Amino acid sequence: MPLIGYARVSTEDQTPLPQSQALKSAGCAEIHEEQASGGNRARPVLARVLERVSKGDTLVVVRIDRLARSLSHLLEVIERLEAKGAFFRSIQDPIDTGSPQGKFTLQVLGAAAEFERALIRERTKAGLASARTKGHVGGNPGLRAKDPAALRKVRLARQDGYMERLNETAQDWVPQVRRLRPDLAWEDVVRIINGPLPEARRWTQSRLLRAVKAYVRDGFLPAEVLARAGRRETDDRLPAIIAGIKGADPDITLQAICERLESMRERTPRGRTRWQPSSVKMLLERAERLGLMPYESSQDQM
Numbered sequence: 001m002p003l004i005g006y007a008r009v010s011t012e013d014q015t016p017l018p019q020s021q022a023l024k025s026a027g028c029a030e031i032h033e034e035q036a037s038g039g040n041r042a043r044p045v046l047a048r049v050l051e052r053v054s055k056g057d058t059l060v061v062v063r064i065d066r067l068a069r070s071l072s073h074l075l076e077v078i079e080r081l082e083a084k085g086a087f088f089r090s091i092q093d094p095i096d097t098g099s100p101q102g103k104f105t106l107q108v109l110g111a112a113a114e115f116e117r118a119l120i121r122e123r124t125k126a127g128l129a130s131a132r133t134k135g136h137v138g139g140n141p142g143l144r145a146k147d148p149a150a151l152r153k154v155r156l157a158r159q160d161g162y163m164e165r166l167n168e169t170a171q172d173w174v175p176q177v178r179r180l181r182p183d184l185a186w187e188d189v190v191r192i193i194n195g196p197l198p199e200a201r202r203w204t205q206s207r208l209l210r211a212v213k214a215y216v217r218d219g220f221l222p223a224e225v226l227a228r229a230g231r232r233e234t235d236d237r238l239p240a241i242i243a244g245i246k247g248a249d250p251d252i253t254l255q256a257i258c259e260r261l262e263s264m265r266e267r268t269p270r271g272r273t274r275w276q277p278s279s280v281k282m283l284l285e286r287a288e289r290l291g292l293m294p295y296e297s298s299q300d301q302m
Contacts (some may be wrong), residue, residue: 001087001098002057005031006049008066010038019062026091028060038069042170042220050077050171054251055085063092076168083196163218166211172197174221177212180244181225183292188237191264192244238269239287242280246287254280 005023007016016033023031034045046067053059059081061067067090068074078088078097087098094101173193180189186205194202203211215221245257252260254277261275268279 002030003028003060003089004049004053004057005060006046006067007031007033007062008038008043008046009033009035011035019066022062022091023060026060038065041073041167042174042215044175047171047175050080051175051248052250053081053084053086057084058087058089058098060089060091062090064090064095073168080171083198163214166214169201170215170220172201173203173208173211174215176244176248177208177225178221179247181212182227182229184240184244185229188241188244191266192241192248195245195260195264196249236286236290236292238266239283239290240292241266242283243287243292246284254284 003026005020005026005028007019007023009016009019012035014035016035020031020033032045032049034043036043036045049059059067059077064074068077081088082097087096089096089098176193177189180192184192186209190203190205190208193208197203212221212225216223216226242257242261245260246252257280258275258277261280262273265273267273268275269283
């Protein structure tokens with residue numbers, strides 16, 4: 001069972017060496033190091049690790065806080081690993097999703113998170129009800145008076161809340177947008193992003209564009225991703241889409257690409273709805289000749 005280590009430090013004056021040594025001692029032959037704030041979920045190294053992890057792999061960290069600073073983020077990462085048939089282990093914490101005890105600990109954490117959310121909702125309702133019985137009007141007095149300063153605070157708070165929600169999903173779409181745009185049209189990018197996601201987490205084109213514009217505005221993505229996509233010849237559109245799917249998951253099998261294309265309702269070059277691995281292989285080879293394949297993926301096929 002391959003062990004993949006992830007080490008993170010927050011500032012440049014910190015060194016990940018102690019974490020890397022502990023991960024190596026735990027049996028990790030592959031270790032990825034990153035310098036980034038724990039509160040920032042859009043971490044490129046972690047995103048690449050989660051993209052490349054495959055069935056049977058185990059992501060290992062020294063402590064939970066090296067991976068996530070919130071319970072919701074931790075559960076989200078573990079959910080992504082489980083969707084790929086992979087596991088998670090923390091050396092200094094009692095979490096190992098490959099063991100029954102670790103799974104039980106995870107279930108307890110999930111229940112605690114839901115209980116906390118329920119308590120917050122109940123306290124909010126109780127506070128509003130108490131205020132109404134005392135004749136207090138809910139809301140911000142400054143907003144009722146349309147005070148510019150109060151309105152600006154609300155706009156900033158809403159913007160911060162929106163960015164926080166985007167950060168929670170950044171690993172689903174930021175790497176693909178960075179890699180695929182502006183080479184592919186938005187409608188194709190959305191379909192590639194949505195392919196591995198459960199229905200509840202899928203994107204519409206308008207939502208994705210809004211998210212990308214917000215990330216470009218704040219410097220998380222280059223402005224080039226918003227450039228107009230060039231017109232593609234009919235015979236190289238399919239190779240480009242398949243190259244995008246392969247680039248998002250270099251270890252994906254030909255059969256899995258077939259299933260992904262069918263779920264996207266993409267037709268074969270002959271107009272059929274059912275895909276065969278031989279057709280995918282042919283289009284992957286064409287994508288490589290056209291220079292559409294990521295360098296690492298091209299090397300993997302050699």
